[in-house]
Amino acid sequence: MLIQLSELFTCEGKKKEYTVETSLRTLEFGGETYRILEAPPFVLEIESLTRRKFAMRGSAAVTVEGHCARCLEPVSFVCNLCFDREFAIGEGNGQEEDSEEEPYLDGSCLDADRLVCNELLLSLPMRVLCREDCRGICNRCGTNLNFGTCTCDTRSLDPRMSVIQEIFNEFKEV
Ligand SMILES: [Zn+2]
Ligand SMILES: [Zn+2]
Incomplete structure (x- = not known):
């Protein structure tokens, strides 16, 4: 108009x-x-x-x-x-x-x-969230963790954490 x-x-x-x-x-x-x-x-x-x-x-x-x-x-x-x-x-x-x-x-x-x-x-909000404490999806199997759990290694649920974990593991292997 x-x-x-x-x-x-x-x-x-x-x-x-x-x-x-x-x-x-x-x-x-x-x-x-x-x-x-x-x-x-x-x-x-x-x-x-x-x-x-x-x-x-x-x-x-x-x-x-x-x-x-x-x-x-x-x-x-x-x-x-x-x-x-x-x-x-x-x-x-x-x-x-x-x-x-x-x-x-x-x-x-x-x-x-x-x-x-x-x-x-x-x-618009900087980041849209379905709720403040949304648990996201498992970055390995794709399960929506708000609705269910999965059997993946939970220590690397957060993608940022898993990167750190991988770097850490690489250092250990040397
Ligand atoms: Zn969500
Ligand atoms: Zn999973």
Whole structure:
């Protein structure tokens, strides 16, 4: 959804409420594809402060599905997005000095999908876990250790530990 910011100049109070429906379905981040499970329409109010400066207000709750970093099971979680901020649009052609333009702006157009996408990327957790104490999967047999146990050598369950263990063993053999 594109919002033409120039239309605000003729609106009463120079502000307008938009009902934003995002068409975003997936989100790529850090090598993982997140699925957007639910993104209900939300109200975004945009007010023009000067010819180039605007303020927006709004919030949205988006349900995202990723995968647990330890056991790889799908995990869904809610990202609460807040859009309250001021932003400025560029002059257009030529002067690109302070062109720290927001990625969701294209000239005097605001791309609501990119705005949501941008905000989602910022709110994604550094690491998705199905639960804090997820026990992960056995790196030898693949058993999900949250649901069962396996008979593998449990001293090398953690892949990082097993590397250390291997180095250690090599030293012993010499
Ligand atoms: Zn997990
Ligand atoms: Zn195992």
